[in-house]
Amino acid sequence: MGKIILSADSTCDLGEMLREKYNVYYRPLHIILGDKQYDDGVDIAPDDIYDTYKKHRILPKTAAPNPSEYVSHFKRWTDEGFEVVHINIGSGLSSSFQNCCIAAAELKNVYPIDSHNLSAGTGLLVLEAAERIGQGMPASQIQQEIMDLRTKSHASFIVDNLTYLYEGGRCSAIAALGANILNIKPCIEVDNTSGKMSVGxxxxxxxxxxxxHYTLDKLNQYTNIRTDKAYIAHSGISEERINFVSDTMKEIYDFKEIYVSRAGCTISSHCGPNTLGVFFMTK
Structure with a gap:
């Protein structure tokens, strides 16, 4: 088999620089806003969602690509004899992986991976797959090795305001009101065995x-953090705060690379602006 194509759900929030460097092809998730459907990052951006909410108090719903859309996404490569490694948002959060597997069974030579993660937690696994493609590793081996790495990719984030979570039906009015009045900012943690989220x-x-405090807590939680790369992903926050978090990370570990990416519409629509997370891998 010839060249391997690396593909991922748009929710991996890799960032344009790394996406282009490693030729990662996105399959966008759907954003349903009002009576219109958009593709995440293609014809709608997070700021469009924020503007709509400010003006009309409407938040979008999100939807996974259906199996036929995944078939169309992969077929352009499999018809040419390529193999495709595709990394999905965690199955605990979306039906994307299930639908991707249906498409893979129809086409063959497609290797889906349930990341058990989201945002840059998935993005870190995409980078791991890209490195293995560069080494000439077979697609089936890449699939297995990335699956073995899933519990090594750690994702969490701080939500500044619970308004979006409340408006989206993901927390009660009492919880949102109490948190906002008391200036409480919860840490949302991702279970890397399923992709499900919980409040930490x-x-x-x-x-x-x-x-x-959040950044120090997360980095001090482990003694075996890999220092080759880490991520800061955010839903729209000031450059000063990004640099502040990056400097705090460097107080604990001498990271070779700290990548910064802005989360797409799927993540931003659930959390709202000023959400920020630190993402890293352990050995």
């Missing part, structure tokens, strides 16, 4: 104070 530590105080 609840921080209280200004966003700057919380971001520092």
């Amino acid at each position: 530590k609840k921080y209280r105080g200004s966003l700057d104070k919380v971001l520092r």
Whole structure:
């Protein structure tokens, strides 16, 4: 078999620089806003969602590509004799992986991977797959090795305000009101055995104070963090805060690369602006 194509759901939030460097092809998730359907990152951006919410108090719904859309996405390569490694958002969060597997069974030579993660937590696994493609590793081996790495990719993020989670039906009015009045900012943690999310530590105080404590807590939680690369992903936040978190990370570990990416519409529509997460891998 010849060249391997690397593909991923748009929710991996890899960032344009790395996406282009490693020739990663995105299959966008759907954003349903009002009576219109869009493709994440193609014909709608997070700021469009924020503007619509400010003006009309409407938040979008998100939907996975259906099996036929995955078939169309992969077929252009499999028809030419290529193999495709595709990395999905965690199956605990979306039906994307299930639909991708249906398409893979129809086409053959497609190797789906349930990332058990989201955003840059998935993005880190995409980079791992890209490195293995560069080494000439077979697609089936890449699939297995990335699956073995899933519990090594750690994702979490701080939500500045619970309004979007409440409006999207993901927390109660009482919880949102109480958190906003008391200035509580929860840490949302991703279970890397399923991709499901849960509320971790609840921080209280200004966003700057919380971001520092959160970053230190997460990096001090492990003694075997890989220092070759890490990520800061955010849903729209100031450059000063990004640099502040990056500097805080460097206080603990001498990371070779700290990539920064802005989350797409799927993530941003659930969390709202000023959400930021630190993503890294352990050995």
